[in-house]
Ligand code: KG4
């Protein structure tokens with residue numbers, strides 16, 4: 277049995293977790309800073325770093341307590357070194373290095389995006405080759421995994437990320453940051469009666485683009501204001517969400533048709549979206565019944581250290597370790 281202590285601090289969640297053999301979450305302590313950033317309508321990097329410093333030792337103690345463990349039970353320390361905000365990443369990285377050095381444990385560098393995908397193993401083991409749709413606040417990517425811990429980006433967004441478009445439309449509607457969850461709930465109540473363009477529907481590749489959709493929503497709201505028409509916000513949310521989901525489904529369908537895979541993983545913060553989860557379930561069961569659909573369990577879709585422990589185990593098995601000179605890589609991709 278291998279117990280990995282993991283740290284995550286790339287954005288606005290400070291988290292520590294203990295994960296056994298890459299798939300059993302023994303503890304997952306997450307301190308969110310959302311309330312501090314709400315009034316600014318987004319993450320303020322300086323505020324985020326200060327929060328991480330304040331919380332990192334508390335989540336570490338909490339993770340050990342929850343698992344009823346001491347550092348003697350830990351075999352390795354995993355940490356997110358990118359992508360993310362440099363000042364935030366540094367807090368997790370310095371903490372992980374310190375703990376690894378003091379307790380003489382191996383240090384495992386983890387890519388945050390691989391972490392999001394690895395969290396699918398908390399649902400059921402990913403079967404390879406696999407295709408993953410990674411949708412978060414900063415990234416929107418279709419990733420082919422020929423084998424465990426191997427990543428090939430097939431398509432990505434050319435402008436806004438899917439989560440970013442939810443947050444920007446939320447801001448327009450006067451909703452709190454981050455708005456994805458609220459829009460999801462509003463969409464559930466609303467009707468899809470406004471026709472918005474489905475992003476990049478016609479282009480012959482696997483890339484995404486959400487900025488045109490965002491502009492269409494802004495124009496719709498401004499036009500209604502000018503002519504004095506009232507807007508049903510739930511209907512707007514439902515129609516916008518449908519356009520995002522249609523774009524994600526369209527590209528996923530194309531990728532699944534081109535790459536025969538055994539399983540399909542849905543990961544990242546936007547993977548919590550109920551409309552998206554249902555639409556993919558529908559697509560897989562109707563058009564690709566032989567592909568196993570593995571959405572990350574909803575409680576692990578947002579940023580958390582358990583997912584870093586899961587991806588850290590892949591690196592542990594592959595012998596990928598770092599020494600104390602490890603630096604952050606804010607722009608890291610696959
Ligand atoms: O993965 P994540 O926690 O952080 C990043 O690595 O970016 O993703 C956060 C993003 C935010 O944009 C948030 O609005 C979005 O995920 N999100 C959702 C939902 N829950 C969170 N978007 C749509 N529907 C949801 N239910």
Ligand code: ZN
Pocket residue numbers: 388392412413544545578579
């Ligand atoms: Zn994330």
